[in-house]
Ligand code: 8ID
Ligand code: ZN
């Protein structure tokens with residue numbers, strides 16, 4: 135019953151646009167699974183892949199997407215611990231060698247042979263996607279649906295509800311990255327974290343994960359819609375608007391109780407400027423975690439202040455398989471509620487256009503059946 139042909143969004147040439155067309159369904163290799171993707175989150179990374187603005191070339195032609203959730207429909211002979219019918223998530227790390235020194239110590243994202251979904255291998259903007267079985271996220275069938283998809287009305291049949299469950303979960307695949315970043319920040323319960331790019335996809339999840347981890351958050355982004363979302367829905371206690379603020383550094387510091395600045399900064403903005411500001415407003419002994427990947431950007435921090443404040447500046451890149459399981463467990467417990475809108479896969483280019491304009495509050499999810 136697996137079709138030979140399917141609909142996909144294909145990047146034929148760097149710069150785009152994406153083309154919605156029919157392509158072949160691939161067969162999984164011995165260590166792979168074929169996942170019938172139901173929903174996929176649209177990440178700014180996917181737009182970087184279209185634009186080719188990172189120093190790492192993509193496969194071409196390319197099916198983008200790396201936040202997919204669906205059902206395993208076929209598997210290779212060597213796959214023994216995931217079954218046909220199981221719910222699975224296809225994430226950025228599609229596979230890794232599992233044998234190098236990084237894989238050995240569960241730093242799979244650092245593996246030189248890592249396969250990247252929607253970048254170096256075809257991703258989740260298609261109905262049927264291949265991933266290495268060792269790396270697909272195992273999704274519980276009992277993730278509370280109501281908590282994740284307020285969009286869905288009560289008429290949804292139970293069978294579909296289970297599938298829809300995956301819908302929320304692909305957002306969680308984005309959650310892995312921010313959950314890992316928060317762990318890397320070393321911030322402890324009760325401490326304050328600034329989330330820069332708080333109104334976007336990663337930023338909105340970062341606030342929810344931070345809250346679940348007992349952290350207080352200051353949101354930094356721009357515009358009334360994002361402000362309202364961060365303060366009223368996502369649990370931040372302060373919002374700094376980088377578009378209208380006269381002095382972002384001062385405002386962020388003043389938003390902390392003693393005026394000394396946040397204990398950590400999670401940078402998920404797609405712009406160089408905030409990467410330069412963070413070391414200035416972070417608290418002495420504080421940690422700046424860089425996650426966003428603005429094209430051609432450089433980190434710059436004053437040496438004097440960085441030294442005498444004992445500031446740590448570090449990068450954080452997705453998460454390993456354990457981080458994935460942990461991030462999903464938060465989700466399953468119903469403590470992560472990030473807003474998203476669903477459109478058909480056929481409308482992906484429109485989502486990219488809005489993302490380019492910075493007009494998306496939260497995340498867009500595409501339904502591969504439309
Ligand atoms: O593992 C990783 N390091 C990883 C994983 C996944 C994604 C890194 N990323 C990268 C993406 O490639 C992208 O570069 O994280 C970045 C954010 O992805 P996203 O959350 O999917 O992007 P978005 O939804 O477009 O949100 C970006 C937000 O940043 C705000 C925008 O207003 C938007 O809400 N922003 C910008 I642009 N400039 C800002 C500034 N100066 C800013 N917010 C605060 N200050
Ligand atoms: Zn992503």
Ligand code: ZN
Pocket residue numbers: 230231232233234235236237238242245246247248
């Ligand atoms: Zn490896």
